[in-house]
Amino acid sequence: MERSLTVPARFTELAHIAEFIAQAGREAGLDERTLFHVQMAVDEACSNIIEHAYGGESDERIRLSWHCEGEKFVVTIQDWGEPFDPSAVPVPRLDVPLEEVPVGGLGLYIMRKLMDEVTFHFDEVEGNILRMVKRCPR
Amino acid sequence: MSSVIPVVVKRVEDRGGAEREEGIWRVVPQGRLDARTVSALESALESALSQSPRLVVDMSEVPYISSGGLRALMAARRRARAQGGDLRLCGLNERVEEIFDLIGFAALFPIFGSLEEAVESFRQEG
Incomplete structure (x- = not known):
């Protein structure tokens, strides 16, 4: 069973990544709605890695892996780009008039809305490690 | 980038003389809107806005939209409103x-259920 995927940091890989997560979700028994949420959170995370951690498309790596812990579906995404500090990203307010909604920080906001846990860790050797958890009672 | 999805941009046909001169324009992205494809949506919205500030974005052929797509829609709606028009959505699938x-x-x-309802909302404004 394929439980990890390593791809170059290119936008063309996003569809490939979505398919990897779809297959993982099917193996883990996620329902379609839950799977859609996980796919979107992963898509946002990988887009952010390409755009911000690597400063654009490159041949640098993004590594994804998944496993289940009881009723938790856990996705880990690793990159070796610029260290990411989530506390430096302001939380966008969407309860204001359209003209006042900030353009930045939306990807991280969506990840946190859709997943039950989103944690970041940086290590000099292992790089940025993002762990996202979705509870999925089966 | 080898990455564009088709985005149809068409003028909604007039119904009598009540239309504003520039009319209502329909933008129909066809495919997944993610970081790879969002530039196609941005170009289409820009092209439509250069014709008229009254846009309906028909999302019925969009199975997925990322934050990049949402940002593009937000920026286009701001611009449409600044030009005295608006951007309205229709046909969102259940997940989106x-x-x-x-x-x-x-x-x-x-957000409207159908293209007809979205267009009608503009027509009622004269």
Whole structure:
């Protein structure tokens, strides 16, 4: 069973990544709605890695892996780009008039809305490690 | 980037003389809107806005939209409103509509079930 995927940091890989997560979700028994949420959170995370951690498309790596812990579906995404500090990203307010909604920080906001846990860790050797958890009672 | 999805941009046909001169324009992205494809949507919205500030974005052929796509829609609606028009959405599939609700985007856009309803909303404004 394929439980990890390593791809170059290119936008063309996003569809490939979505398919990897779809297959993982099917193996883990996620329902379609839950799977859609996980796919979107992963898509946002990988887009952010390409755009911000690597400063654009490159041949640098993004590594994804998944496993289940009881009723938790856990996705880990690793990159070796610029260290990411989530506390430096302001939380966008969407309860204001359209003209006042900030353009930045939306990807991280969506990840946190859709997943039950989103944690970041940086290590000099292992790089940025993002762990996202979705509870999925089966 | 080898990455564009088709985005149809068409003028909605006039119905008598009540239309404003520039009319209502329909933008129909066809495919997944993610970081790879969002530039095609941005170009189409820009092209439509150069014709008229009254746009309906028909989302019925969009199975997925990322934050990049949402940002593009937000920027285009701001521009449409600044030009005295508006950008309205229709045809969101169940999953995409739920995402709009869940993240609070539903409050930022007028959303209609069908293209006809969205177009009619403009026509009623004269």
